[in-house]
Amino acid sequence: MESDDVPSGLRERKKRETRIALSWAAIRLTVERGFDNVRVEDIAAEAGVSPRTFNNYFAGKGEAIAARQVERARAIAEELRARPADEPLWEAITNAALARFALGQDSHREPADQQWVEGVRLMVSEPALQGEFLKAAAAVEAEFAAVVAERTGTDPELDLYPKLVAAAVGGAMAVAVEHWLRTEPPGAVTDLLRDAFAQLSQGLPTPRRTT
Amino acid sequence: MESDDVPSGLRERKKRETRIALSWAAIRLTVERGFDNVRVEDIAAEAGVSPRTFNNYFAGKGEAIAARQVERARAIAEELRARPADEPLWEAITNAALARFALGQDSHREPADQQWVEGVRLMVSEPALQGEFLKAAAAVEAEFAAVVAERTGTDPELDLYPKLVAAAVGGAMAVAVEHWLRTEPPGAVTDLLRDAFAQLSQGLPTPRRTT
DNA sequence: CCCGATTATTGCGCACTCCGCAAAAATTCG
DNA sequence: CGAATTTTTGCGGAGTGCGCAATAATCGGG
Known part of the structure; x- marks a missing residue:
């Protein structure tokens, strides 16, 4: 009956670990070989479970890959919720997003992952996965909208506002x-994010030619 | 080698018709029976082609259903391109979208489709299809961004702006x-759209309580 | 109008996916 | 420890998506 508490028994921990292992294995293999050259069987083997078990956790390869994006998006929503209530909305959003992105940024910065970035590019351009990513984003958007609604005193059921944001x-x-x-020379995502949010919060005015 | 001209031969017309017939059949059957209770075989039969041919046009059921959304989104992009260049961007966007939405709105307004609306609700809440819809939207977004870039003199490759819009x-x-x-009492989509775009163009300011 | 060239449709086969079901294994709790 | 709960696993089957090659339809020049 409980909704989202963490019993933190051994059982729950193992499930969580298996889930993460499966998701991570799916990502790694896809980045290395390409989406179509990875079978569910491979992913399951990598995570040390049976193929059937994979489908107990995820409906398909795509969902497993997108699972980590979902987690990050959730984390951003929670970050936003934890922000001081008197902080202006867009400032809070920007800070929340930046905090989470910066987190994953410098955690594994090695020069050797040049090839890995290339694999990621291929992965995100896979049509089957784009849908999955977007679906994942949409799933979390509802949650995010709820937080925005909380902050702004609007009602997600009646107002367009929270979901629009x-x-x-x-x-x-x-x-x-x-x-x-x-x-190509990968700069800082955080700068791009800051820029994007700033433009949004200003109503996406036609920019004056910067060239 | 030509990109998108319309040879308008008999062959192309039939292909277009088949494509539309398949897409439409997929939507109709899904709305009536639910996504999982429709087989590719059924859709093909409805359109008068072999099951194998279905896959010559679409990679899957979902893609067939989303195809019509793609078409509409494309139409909006073209509508935007056709707008006078001196019209302010957000006005042009609003008008373009409104024109296309109003088009499909009153075309089949019958009281009997109460049941149909219910089916559509079920359809859009199907997880497998949400991903497909979003993927379709993303596909057209690039096109839309190109039009915006044209209008505003920005470069989709360098500036975030067009894709952001x-x-x-x-x-x-x-x-x-x-x-x-x-x-529940379905009002006018056009009003909602107008509202949404207005909020966007004003930077999504926290609305003051309207209740 | 007809015939060769081009293009679309179709049937077949196969690898893979996803899920229901029930048995087996693991974990929890009294 | 031992029974109850939950998870993992293997099996089986319905569906899917696509390559391949044969067949049918359309096109375009003579």
Whole structure:
């Protein structure tokens, strides 16, 4: 009956670990070999469970891969919730997103992952996965909208506002990341995110020619 | 080698017709029976082609269903391109979207489709399809971004701006339609769209309590 | 109008996916 | 420890997506 508490028994920990192991294995193999060259069987083997068990956790390869994005998005929503209530909305959103992105940024910065970045590019351009990523984003957007509604005193059922903000934020993050992946000397995602949110909060005015 | 001209031979017309017939059949059957109770075989039969041919046109059921959304989104992009260049961007976007949505709105307004609306609700809440819809939206967003870039003199490769606008617009439309489908006495989508775009163009300021 | 060239449709086969079901293994709790 | 709960696993089957090659339809020049 409980909704989201953490019993933290041994059982729950193992489940969590298996889930993460499966998701991670799916990502790693896909980045290395390409989505179509990875079978569920391989992923399960990598995580040390039976193929059937994979489907107890995820409905398909795509979902397993997108699971980690979901986690991050959730974390951003929680980060936002934890922000001081008197902080202006867009400032809070920007800070929340930046905090989480910066987190995963410098954690594994090795020069050797040049090849890995290339694999990621291929992965995100896989049509089957794009849908999955977007679906994942949409799933979390509802949650995000709820937090925004809390902060602004609006009602997700009646007002467009919270979901509009959630959709815009989700889109902005996607655009920023996409742009970042496409840029050859990879700069800082955080700068792109800051820029994107700033433009959003200003009503996306036609920028004056910066060239 | 030609990119998108219309040879208008008999062959191309038939192909287009088959494509539309398949897409339409997929939607109709899904709305009536639910996504999982429709087999590719059924869709093909409805359109008068072999099951194998279905896969020559679409990679799966979901893609067939989303195909019509793609078409509409494309139409909006073209509508935007056709707008006078001196019209302010957000006005042009709003008008373009409104024109296309109003088009499909009153075309088949019968009291008998109460049941149909219910089916559509079920359809859009199907997880497998949400991903597909979003993927379709993303596909067109690039096109939309290109038009925005044209209008504003920005470069999709360098500036975040055009894609940011495209993402925001796509998200806003999705939110508006979702809200509209959830509202019991179905009002006018166009009003919701107008509202959504207005909020976007004003930077999504925290609304003052309207209750 | 007809015939060769091009293109679409179709049937067949196969690898893979996803899920229901029930047995086996693991974990929890009294 | 031992029974109850939960998870893992193997099996089986319905569906899917696509390559391949044969067949049918369309096109375009003579």
